[in-house]
Amino acid sequence: MKLPYAEPYKIKVVEKLYRSTQEERTKWLKDANYNLFNLKSEQVFIDCLTDSGTGAMSDEQWAEMMRGDESYAGSRSFVKLKNTVQKITGYKYFLPTHQGRAAENVLFSALVKEGDIIPGNTHFDTTKGHIEFRKAHAIDCTINEAFDTSVYHPFKGNVDLKKLEKVFKENPKEKIPFIVVTITCNSAGGQPVSMENVKGISKLCKEYGIPLYFDSARFAENAYFIKKREKGYENKTIKEIALELFSYGDGMTMSAKKDGLVNMGGFIALNDEKVYKEATVYNIMFEGFITYGGMNGRDMGALAVGLDEATEFDYLESRIEQVAYLGQRLADFGVPVQQPFGGHAIFLDANKFVPTIPQEEFRAWSLAMELYIIGGIRGVEIGTILADRDPDTRENRFPELEFVRLAIPRRTYTNHHMDYIAVALKNIFDTRANAKHGYRIIDEAPIMRHFTVKMAKI
Numbered sequence: 001m002k003l004p005y006a007e008p009y010k011i012k013v014v015e016k017l018y019r020s021t022q023e024e025r026t027k028w029l030k031d032a033n034y035n036l037f038n039l040k041s042e043q044v045f046i047d048c049l050t051d052s053g054t055g056a057m058s059d060e061q062w063a064e065m066m067r068g069d070e071s072y073a074g075s076r077s078f079v080k081l082k083n084t085v086q087k088i089t090g091y092k093y094f095l096p097t098h099q100g101r102a103a104e105n106v107l108f109s110a111l112v113k114e115g116d117i118i119p120g121n122t123h124f125d126t127t128k129g130h131i132e133f134r135k136a137h138a139i140d141c142t143i144n145e146a147f148d149t150s151v152y153h154p155f156k157g158n159v160d161l162k163k164l165e166k167v168f169k170e171n172p173k174e175k176i177p178f179i180v181v182t183i184t185c186n187s188a189g190g191q192p193v194s195m196e197n198v199k200g201i202s203k204l205c206k207e208y209g210i211p212l213y214f215d216s217a218r219f220a221e222n223a224y225f226i227k228k229r230e231k232g233y234e235n236k237t238i239k240e241i242a243l244e245l246f247s248y249g250d251g252m253t254m255s256a257k258k259d260g261l262v263n264m265g266g267f268i269a270l271n272d273e274k275v276y277k278e279a280t281v282y283n284i285m286f287e288g289f290i291t292y293g294g295m296n297g298r299d300m301g302a303l304a305v306g307l308d309e310a311t312e313f314d315y316l317e318s319r320i321e322q323v324a325y326l327g328q329r330l331a332d333f334g335v336p337v338q339q340p341f342g343g344h345a346i347f348l349d350a351n352k353f354v355p356t357i358p359q360e361e362f363r364a365w366s367l368a369m370e371l372y373i374i375g376g377i378r379g380v381e382i383g384t385i386l387a388d389r390d391p392d393t394r395e396n397r398f399p400e401l402e403f404v405r406l407a408i409p410r411r412t413y414t415n416h417h418m419d420y421i422a423v424a425l426k427n428i429f430d431t432r433a434n435a436k437h438g439y440r441i442i443d444e445a446p447i448m449r450h451f452t453v454k455m456a457k458i
Ligand SMILES: *Cc1c(COP(=O)(O)O)cnc(C)c1O
Pocket: 052, 099, 100, 101, 102, 124, 126, 127, 182, 186, 215, 216, 217, 218, 254, 255, 256, 257, 258, 265, 266
Protein backbone atom coordinates (compact mmCIF):
# COMPACT_ATOMS: atom_id res chain seq x y z
CA MET A 1 0.00 0.00 0.00
CA LYS A 2 1.28 3.46 -0.85
CA LEU A 3 1.95 5.46 2.28
CA PRO A 4 -0.45 8.39 2.67
CA TYR A 5 0.76 11.97 2.78
CA ALA A 6 1.69 13.39 6.20
CA GLU A 7 2.85 16.89 7.16
CA PRO A 8 6.64 17.36 7.23
CA TYR A 9 6.55 18.92 10.73
CA LYS A 10 5.32 18.23 14.25
CA ILE A 11 3.67 20.63 16.71
CA LYS A 12 5.59 22.07 19.67
CA VAL A 13 3.19 24.72 20.99
CA VAL A 14 -0.62 24.69 20.96
CA GLU A 15 -3.25 27.36 21.55
CA LYS A 16 -6.66 26.53 23.06
CA LEU A 17 -9.85 27.26 21.09
CA TYR A 18 -13.25 28.00 22.66
CA ARG A 19 -16.14 25.97 21.25
CA SER A 20 -19.10 28.37 21.32
CA THR A 21 -22.78 27.60 20.77
CA GLN A 22 -24.96 28.83 17.92
CA GLU A 23 -26.98 30.96 20.39
CA GLU A 24 -23.82 32.70 21.61
CA ARG A 25 -22.68 33.36 18.03
CA THR A 26 -26.05 34.77 16.97
CA LYS A 27 -25.85 37.36 19.77
CA TRP A 28 -22.18 38.18 19.17
CA LEU A 29 -22.78 38.75 15.47
CA LYS A 30 -25.64 41.17 16.14
CA ASP A 31 -23.43 43.05 18.64
CA ALA A 32 -20.74 43.19 15.93
CA ASN A 33 -23.16 44.96 13.55
CA TYR A 34 -22.98 41.94 11.24
CA ASN A 35 -19.36 42.63 10.38
CA LEU A 36 -16.97 39.73 11.05
CA PHE A 37 -14.08 42.20 11.41
CA ASN A 38 -15.78 43.41 14.62
CA LEU A 39 -15.72 40.02 16.37
CA LYS A 40 -13.30 39.20 19.15
CA SER A 41 -11.00 36.36 18.18
CA GLU A 42 -12.27 34.21 21.12
CA GLN A 43 -15.68 34.35 19.47
CA VAL A 44 -14.28 32.54 16.43
CA PHE A 45 -13.65 28.79 16.38
CA ILE A 46 -11.81 28.44 13.07
CA ASP A 47 -10.47 31.72 11.75
CA CYS A 48 -10.24 31.86 7.96
CA LEU A 49 -10.57 35.63 7.79
CA THR A 50 -7.08 35.86 6.36
CA ASP A 51 -3.81 34.01 5.92
CA SER A 52 -2.07 37.33 6.56
CA GLY A 53 0.18 37.27 9.61
CA THR A 54 -1.79 34.40 11.12
CA GLY A 55 0.62 31.52 10.49
CA ALA A 56 2.84 29.63 12.91
CA MET A 57 6.56 30.35 13.03
CA SER A 58 9.10 27.54 13.13
CA ASP A 59 11.56 26.74 15.93
CA GLU A 60 14.30 28.19 13.69
CA GLN A 61 12.38 31.46 13.37
CA TRP A 62 11.84 31.70 17.12
CA ALA A 63 15.54 31.03 17.67
CA GLU A 64 16.29 33.90 15.27
CA MET A 65 14.04 36.17 17.37
CA MET A 66 16.55 35.78 20.22
CA ARG A 67 19.41 36.74 17.93
CA GLY A 68 17.67 39.92 16.76
CA ASP A 69 19.94 42.97 16.68
CA GLU A 70 17.94 46.03 17.73
CA SER A 71 20.54 48.63 16.67
CA TYR A 72 18.90 51.69 15.15
CA ALA A 73 21.31 51.78 12.22
CA GLY A 74 23.19 48.97 10.51
CA SER A 75 21.48 46.13 12.40
CA ARG A 76 22.88 42.64 11.79
CA SER A 77 19.32 41.39 11.35
CA PHE A 78 18.82 43.96 8.58
CA VAL A 79 21.91 42.71 6.77
CA LYS A 80 20.71 39.12 7.15
CA LEU A 81 17.31 40.03 5.68
CA LYS A 82 18.79 42.15 2.89
CA ASN A 83 21.08 39.31 1.83
CA THR A 84 18.21 36.80 1.84
CA VAL A 85 15.97 39.12 -0.19
CA GLN A 86 18.75 39.71 -2.72
CA LYS A 87 19.40 35.97 -2.97
CA ILE A 88 15.72 35.17 -3.51
CA THR A 89 14.68 38.08 -5.75
CA GLY A 90 17.92 39.07 -7.45
CA TYR A 91 17.03 42.76 -7.03
CA LYS A 92 19.79 45.20 -6.10
CA TYR A 93 18.07 47.56 -3.68
CA PHE A 94 16.02 46.73 -0.63
CA LEU A 95 13.84 48.72 1.78
CA PRO A 96 12.08 47.16 4.78
CA THR A 97 8.57 48.41 5.67
CA HIS A 98 6.15 47.49 8.43
CA GLN A 99 3.80 45.58 6.10
CA GLY A 100 2.75 45.21 2.46
CA ARG A 101 0.55 48.27 2.13
CA ALA A 102 3.35 50.36 3.62
CA ALA A 103 5.60 49.12 0.82
CA GLU A 104 2.89 50.20 -1.63
CA ASN A 105 2.57 53.56 0.07
CA VAL A 106 6.30 54.21 -0.13
CA LEU A 107 6.78 53.00 -3.72
CA PHE A 108 3.61 54.65 -5.03
CA SER A 109 4.53 57.94 -3.33
CA ALA A 110 7.60 57.90 -5.55
CA LEU A 111 5.88 56.72 -8.74
CA VAL A 112 2.14 57.55 -8.91
CA LYS A 113 0.66 60.95 -9.82
CA GLU A 114 -2.94 62.16 -10.13
CA GLY A 115 -4.57 60.93 -13.34
CA ASP A 116 -2.09 58.06 -13.84
CA ILE A 117 -3.14 54.63 -15.03
CA ILE A 118 -1.81 51.44 -13.46
CA PRO A 119 -2.80 48.31 -15.33
CA GLY A 120 -2.43 44.83 -13.86
CA ASN A 121 -4.20 41.57 -13.07
CA THR A 122 -6.97 42.12 -10.50
CA HIS A 123 -5.38 44.59 -8.06
CA PHE A 124 -5.50 43.73 -4.38
CA ASP A 125 -7.74 46.05 -2.31
CA THR A 126 -4.92 47.94 -0.57
CA THR A 127 -3.08 48.30 -3.88
CA LYS A 128 -6.18 49.70 -5.52
CA GLY A 129 -6.78 51.86 -2.43
CA HIS A 130 -3.29 53.37 -2.67
CA ILE A 131 -3.77 54.01 -6.40
CA GLU A 132 -7.21 55.60 -6.04
CA PHE A 133 -6.19 57.59 -2.97
CA ARG A 134 -3.73 59.34 -5.33
CA LYS A 135 -6.57 59.95 -7.83
CA ALA A 136 -5.04 57.50 -10.26
CA HIS A 137 -6.81 54.54 -11.89
CA ALA A 138 -6.27 50.79 -11.65
CA ILE A 139 -7.20 48.91 -14.83
CA ASP A 140 -7.90 45.19 -14.56
CA CYS A 141 -6.40 43.26 -17.48
CA THR A 142 -6.90 39.72 -16.10
CA ILE A 143 -7.83 37.00 -18.62
CA ASN A 144 -11.58 36.38 -19.00
CA GLU A 145 -11.29 32.77 -17.76
CA ALA A 146 -10.59 34.15 -14.27
CA PHE A 147 -14.20 35.34 -14.04
CA ASP A 148 -15.80 31.96 -14.73
CA THR A 149 -15.45 29.71 -11.69
CA SER A 150 -16.51 26.61 -13.62
CA VAL A 151 -13.81 26.60 -16.32
CA TYR A 152 -10.45 25.05 -15.66
CA HIS A 153 -7.39 27.13 -16.46
CA PRO A 154 -4.08 26.37 -14.77
CA PHE A 155 -3.09 30.05 -14.55
CA LYS A 156 -6.20 32.11 -13.94
CA GLY A 157 -4.10 34.97 -12.59
CA ASN A 158 -2.63 35.61 -16.06
CA VAL A 159 -2.73 39.03 -17.67
CA ASP A 160 -4.54 39.22 -21.01
CA LEU A 161 -1.76 40.61 -23.22
CA LYS A 162 -4.27 42.05 -25.70
CA LYS A 163 -6.08 43.97 -22.96
CA LEU A 164 -2.71 45.19 -21.67
CA GLU A 165 -1.47 46.30 -25.08
CA LYS A 166 -4.74 48.18 -25.62
CA VAL A 167 -4.08 50.16 -22.41
CA PHE A 168 -0.48 50.82 -23.54
CA LYS A 169 -1.65 51.94 -27.00
CA GLU A 170 -4.52 54.16 -25.88
CA ASN A 171 -2.63 56.10 -23.22
CA PRO A 172 0.50 58.22 -23.34
CA LYS A 173 3.52 56.51 -21.81
CA GLU A 174 3.92 59.27 -19.18
CA LYS A 175 0.48 58.35 -17.80
CA ILE A 176 1.50 54.75 -17.08
CA PRO A 177 4.22 54.77 -14.41
CA PHE A 178 4.28 50.94 -14.21
CA ILE A 179 2.20 47.79 -14.38
CA VAL A 180 1.62 45.76 -11.23
CA VAL A 181 1.36 41.98 -11.54
CA THR A 182 0.07 40.27 -8.41
CA ILE A 183 1.52 36.80 -7.79
CA THR A 184 -0.57 34.86 -6.92
CA CYS A 185 -3.59 36.96 -7.88
CA ASN A 186 -5.36 37.27 -4.53
CA SER A 187 -8.56 39.00 -5.65
CA ALA A 188 -9.09 36.61 -8.60
CA GLY A 189 -9.04 33.64 -6.23
CA GLY A 190 -5.41 33.10 -5.22
CA GLN A 191 -4.73 32.08 -8.81
CA PRO A 192 -1.19 31.85 -10.18
CA VAL A 193 0.46 33.62 -13.10
CA SER A 194 2.50 31.47 -15.48
CA MET A 195 6.15 32.08 -16.31
CA GLU A 196 5.20 32.25 -19.99
CA ASN A 197 2.71 35.03 -19.21
CA VAL A 198 5.26 36.94 -17.15
CA LYS A 199 7.71 36.70 -20.07
CA GLY A 200 5.00 38.02 -22.41
CA ILE A 201 4.17 40.93 -20.08
CA SER A 202 7.85 41.74 -19.72
CA LYS A 203 8.37 41.77 -23.49
CA LEU A 204 5.40 44.09 -23.99
CA CYS A 205 6.57 46.35 -21.15
CA LYS A 206 10.03 46.64 -22.74
CA GLU A 207 8.49 47.45 -26.14
CA TYR A 208 6.47 50.31 -24.64
CA GLY A 209 9.09 51.35 -22.11
CA ILE A 210 6.92 50.67 -19.04
CA PRO A 211 8.37 49.22 -15.82
CA LEU A 212 6.99 45.97 -14.38
CA TYR A 213 6.51 45.56 -10.63
CA PHE A 214 5.29 42.47 -8.81
CA ASP A 215 2.92 42.52 -5.87
CA SER A 216 4.66 39.46 -4.44
CA ALA A 217 2.80 38.52 -1.24
CA ARG A 218 2.48 34.88 -2.42
CA PHE A 219 5.35 34.57 -4.87
CA ALA A 220 6.47 31.24 -3.36
CA GLU A 221 3.01 29.72 -3.78
CA ASN A 222 3.02 31.05 -7.34
CA ALA A 223 6.38 29.34 -7.94
CA TYR A 224 4.97 26.06 -6.58
CA PHE A 225 2.13 26.19 -9.13
CA ILE A 226 4.62 26.89 -11.93
CA LYS A 227 6.63 23.86 -10.86
CA LYS A 228 3.51 21.67 -10.76
CA ARG A 229 1.71 22.97 -13.84
CA GLU A 230 4.09 24.54 -16.33
CA LYS A 231 6.16 22.49 -18.75
CA GLY A 232 9.90 22.84 -18.34
CA TYR A 233 9.80 23.70 -14.63
CA GLU A 234 9.16 20.22 -13.13
CA ASN A 235 12.78 19.76 -12.14
CA LYS A 236 13.60 23.30 -11.07
CA THR A 237 13.69 24.25 -7.40
CA ILE A 238 11.22 26.80 -6.03
CA LYS A 239 14.12 29.22 -5.47
CA GLU A 240 15.26 28.88 -9.09
CA ILE A 241 11.73 29.52 -10.36
CA ALA A 242 11.23 32.57 -8.13
CA LEU A 243 14.58 34.04 -9.18
CA GLU A 244 13.76 33.58 -12.86
CA LEU A 245 10.32 35.15 -12.45
CA PHE A 246 11.67 38.22 -10.66
CA SER A 247 14.34 38.60 -13.36
CA TYR A 248 11.64 39.65 -15.86
CA GLY A 249 10.57 42.62 -13.71
CA ASP A 250 12.00 45.84 -12.31
CA GLY A 251 11.02 45.35 -8.71
CA MET A 252 8.48 44.17 -6.19
CA THR A 253 6.49 45.02 -3.10
CA MET A 254 5.98 42.34 -0.48
CA SER A 255 3.61 41.67 2.35
CA ALA A 256 5.84 39.42 4.46
CA LYS A 257 2.76 38.40 6.46
CA LYS A 258 2.04 35.91 3.67
CA ASP A 259 4.97 34.01 2.15
CA GLY A 260 7.39 35.61 4.61
CA LEU A 261 5.94 33.29 7.27
CA VAL A 262 5.96 36.07 9.86
CA ASN A 263 3.20 37.89 11.72
CA MET A 264 4.21 41.38 10.61
CA GLY A 265 6.52 42.87 8.01
CA GLY A 266 7.01 43.90 4.42
CA PHE A 267 9.55 45.26 1.99
CA ILE A 268 10.36 46.72 -1.39
CA ALA A 269 13.08 45.33 -3.63
CA LEU A 270 14.01 46.91 -6.95
CA ASN A 271 16.73 47.59 -9.50
CA ASP A 272 16.25 51.26 -10.45
CA GLU A 273 18.59 53.41 -8.38
CA LYS A 274 16.64 56.61 -9.02
CA VAL A 275 13.36 55.10 -7.83
CA TYR A 276 15.17 53.58 -4.84
CA LYS A 277 16.55 56.97 -3.84
CA GLU A 278 13.14 58.62 -4.09
CA ALA A 279 11.45 55.78 -2.21
CA THR A 280 14.11 56.05 0.52
CA VAL A 281 12.90 59.55 1.39
CA TYR A 282 9.32 58.32 1.84
CA ASN A 283 10.52 55.26 3.73
CA ILE A 284 12.29 57.42 6.29
CA MET A 285 9.27 59.72 6.52
CA PHE A 286 6.56 57.06 6.87
CA GLU A 287 8.30 53.90 8.09
CA GLY A 288 11.57 54.53 9.86
CA PHE A 289 15.27 54.57 9.09
CA ILE A 290 16.25 52.46 6.07
CA THR A 291 17.80 49.67 8.15
CA TYR A 292 14.58 48.86 10.00
CA GLY A 293 11.62 50.50 8.20
CA GLY A 294 9.07 49.85 10.93
CA MET A 295 10.30 46.38 11.87
CA ASN A 296 12.11 45.18 14.99
CA GLY A 297 15.53 43.65 14.44
CA ARG A 298 14.21 40.29 15.69
CA ASP A 299 11.31 40.48 13.23
CA MET A 300 13.71 41.08 10.34
CA GLY A 301 15.71 38.02 11.45
CA ALA A 302 12.59 35.84 11.65
CA LEU A 303 11.58 37.07 8.20
CA ALA A 304 14.95 36.16 6.72
CA VAL A 305 14.49 32.58 7.98
CA GLY A 306 10.81 32.57 6.96
CA LEU A 307 11.61 33.52 3.36
CA ASP A 308 14.04 30.64 3.18
CA GLU A 309 11.53 28.15 4.61
CA ALA A 310 8.65 29.41 2.44
CA THR A 311 10.65 28.75 -0.71
CA GLU A 312 11.23 25.07 0.15
CA PHE A 313 9.14 22.51 -1.76
CA ASP A 314 8.18 20.37 1.27
CA TYR A 315 6.68 23.29 3.13
CA LEU A 316 4.78 24.52 0.06
CA GLU A 317 3.45 21.06 -0.71
CA SER A 318 1.98 20.70 2.80
CA ARG A 319 0.53 24.18 2.65
CA ILE A 320 -1.05 24.12 -0.80
CA GLU A 321 -2.23 20.51 -0.62
CA GLN A 322 -4.06 21.28 2.66
CA VAL A 323 -5.95 24.06 0.90
CA ALA A 324 -6.72 21.67 -1.97
CA TYR A 325 -7.91 19.04 0.53
CA LEU A 326 -10.57 21.43 1.82
CA GLY A 327 -11.49 22.41 -1.75
CA GLN A 328 -11.88 18.80 -2.81
CA ARG A 329 -14.08 17.92 0.17
CA LEU A 330 -16.36 20.85 -0.70
CA ALA A 331 -16.42 19.97 -4.39
CA ASP A 332 -17.36 16.39 -3.46
CA PHE A 333 -20.36 17.76 -1.54
CA GLY A 334 -21.38 19.76 -4.63
CA VAL A 335 -20.59 23.12 -2.98
CA PRO A 336 -19.68 25.65 -5.74
CA VAL A 337 -16.03 26.66 -5.32
CA GLN A 338 -13.54 28.42 -7.57
CA GLN A 339 -11.58 25.85 -9.61
CA PRO A 340 -8.75 25.13 -9.73
CA PHE A 341 -8.29 25.74 -6.01
CA GLY A 342 -6.23 28.78 -5.06
CA GLY A 343 -2.94 28.55 -3.22
CA HIS A 344 -3.93 30.19 0.05
CA ALA A 345 -7.69 30.02 0.10
CA ILE A 346 -10.86 28.41 -1.09
CA PHE A 347 -13.35 30.75 -2.72
CA LEU A 348 -17.05 29.95 -2.39
CA ASP A 349 -19.01 31.12 -5.41
CA ALA A 350 -21.91 32.97 -3.77
CA ASN A 351 -23.60 33.69 -7.13
CA LYS A 352 -24.10 29.95 -7.51
CA PHE A 353 -24.46 29.15 -3.80
CA VAL A 354 -27.22 31.65 -2.93
CA PRO A 355 -28.59 33.09 -6.20
CA THR A 356 -31.90 33.57 -4.34
CA ILE A 357 -30.41 36.53 -2.43
CA PRO A 358 -30.40 39.70 -4.62
CA GLN A 359 -26.92 41.08 -5.38
CA GLU A 360 -28.08 44.46 -3.99
CA GLU A 361 -28.51 42.65 -0.66
CA PHE A 362 -24.86 41.52 -0.63
CA ARG A 363 -25.20 37.79 -1.14
CA ALA A 364 -21.58 36.87 -0.45
CA TRP A 365 -21.65 38.91 2.75
CA SER A 366 -24.84 37.06 3.74
CA LEU A 367 -23.23 33.66 3.16
CA ALA A 368 -20.27 34.64 5.34
CA MET A 369 -22.71 35.56 8.15
CA GLU A 370 -24.42 32.17 7.89
CA LEU A 371 -21.13 30.26 8.00
CA TYR A 372 -20.20 32.03 11.21
CA ILE A 373 -23.58 31.33 12.85
CA ILE A 374 -23.58 27.65 11.85
CA GLY A 375 -19.95 26.76 12.48
CA GLY A 376 -18.16 29.61 14.24
CA ILE A 377 -16.03 29.86 11.09
CA ARG A 378 -14.91 33.31 10.01
CA GLY A 379 -14.43 33.87 6.28
CA VAL A 380 -14.39 37.14 4.39
CA GLU A 381 -16.53 38.64 1.65
CA ILE A 382 -14.81 39.36 -1.65
CA GLY A 383 -17.81 40.86 -3.35
CA THR A 384 -19.83 44.05 -3.57
CA ILE A 385 -18.88 45.41 -0.14
CA LEU A 386 -15.16 44.95 -0.87
CA ALA A 387 -15.54 46.32 -4.42
CA ASP A 388 -16.55 49.62 -2.79
CA ARG A 389 -18.12 52.58 -4.58
CA ASP A 390 -16.89 54.07 -7.83
CA PRO A 391 -14.64 57.00 -6.82
CA ASP A 392 -16.26 59.28 -9.43
CA THR A 393 -19.97 58.35 -9.36
CA ARG A 394 -20.09 57.03 -5.73
CA GLU A 395 -22.35 54.21 -6.95
CA ASN A 396 -21.89 50.66 -5.64
CA ARG A 397 -19.67 48.62 -7.95
CA PHE A 398 -21.13 45.17 -8.58
CA PRO A 399 -18.29 42.80 -9.41
CA GLU A 400 -18.78 39.85 -11.75
CA LEU A 401 -17.86 37.47 -8.96
CA GLU A 402 -19.28 37.31 -5.46
CA PHE A 403 -16.98 35.23 -3.29
CA VAL A 404 -16.63 34.21 0.31
CA ARG A 405 -12.95 33.57 0.83
CA LEU A 406 -11.78 30.99 3.32
CA ALA A 407 -8.11 31.78 3.75
CA ILE A 408 -6.10 29.07 5.46
CA PRO A 409 -3.38 30.24 7.89
CA ARG A 410 0.01 28.60 7.31
CA ARG A 411 1.01 25.63 9.51
CA THR A 412 -1.87 26.44 11.91
CA TYR A 413 -4.87 24.12 11.50
CA THR A 414 -5.08 20.35 10.96
CA ASN A 415 -7.09 18.51 8.34
CA HIS A 416 -9.74 17.78 11.00
CA HIS A 417 -10.41 21.52 11.02
CA MET A 418 -10.76 21.34 7.24
CA ASP A 419 -13.30 18.49 7.62
CA TYR A 420 -15.29 20.57 10.11
CA ILE A 421 -15.44 23.54 7.71
CA ALA A 422 -16.49 21.29 4.83
CA VAL A 423 -19.39 19.75 6.75
CA ALA A 424 -20.60 23.12 8.10
CA LEU A 425 -20.79 24.35 4.52
CA LYS A 426 -22.50 21.20 3.28
CA ASN A 427 -25.22 21.74 5.90
CA ILE A 428 -25.75 25.34 4.76
CA PHE A 429 -25.72 24.24 1.13
CA ASP A 430 -28.43 21.65 1.78
CA THR A 431 -30.82 24.34 3.11
CA ARG A 432 -29.81 27.13 0.68
CA ALA A 433 -33.29 27.38 -0.90
CA ASN A 434 -34.54 29.05 2.32
CA ALA A 435 -32.14 31.99 1.89
CA LYS A 436 -34.17 34.86 0.42
CA HIS A 437 -32.85 38.05 1.97
CA GLY A 438 -29.50 39.54 2.79
CA TYR A 439 -28.27 42.71 4.46
CA ARG A 440 -28.28 46.47 4.03
CA ILE A 441 -25.64 49.08 4.89
CA ILE A 442 -26.27 51.35 7.89
CA ASP A 443 -22.91 53.11 8.03
CA GLU A 444 -19.76 53.04 5.88
CA ALA A 445 -16.34 54.70 5.51
CA PRO A 446 -15.47 56.64 2.32
CA ILE A 447 -12.69 54.20 1.34
CA MET A 448 -11.97 50.52 2.19
CA ARG A 449 -15.37 50.35 3.81
CA HIS A 450 -15.40 46.59 4.42
CA PHE A 451 -13.27 46.86 7.57
CA THR A 452 -15.73 49.04 9.47
CA VAL A 453 -19.08 48.88 7.64
CA LYS A 454 -22.15 48.44 9.87
CA MET A 455 -24.90 46.26 8.47
CA ALA A 456 -28.47 45.25 9.33
CA LYS A 457 -30.49 42.21 8.40
CA ILE A 458 -33.24 42.70 5.83
C1 LIG B 1 -1.89 41.30 1.89
C2 LIG B 1 -1.62 41.83 0.58
C3 LIG B 1 -1.21 43.15 0.41
C4 LIG B 1 -1.11 44.14 1.55
O1 LIG B 1 -0.25 43.71 2.52
P1 LIG B 1 -0.44 44.03 4.09
O2 LIG B 1 0.73 43.37 4.71
O3 LIG B 1 -1.74 43.45 4.50
O4 LIG B 1 -0.43 45.50 4.25
C5 LIG B 1 -0.94 43.58 -0.87
N1 LIG B 1 -1.09 42.76 -1.92
C6 LIG B 1 -1.50 41.47 -1.79
C7 LIG B 1 -1.62 40.62 -2.99
C8 LIG B 1 -1.79 40.97 -0.54
O5 LIG B 1 -2.21 39.72 -0.43
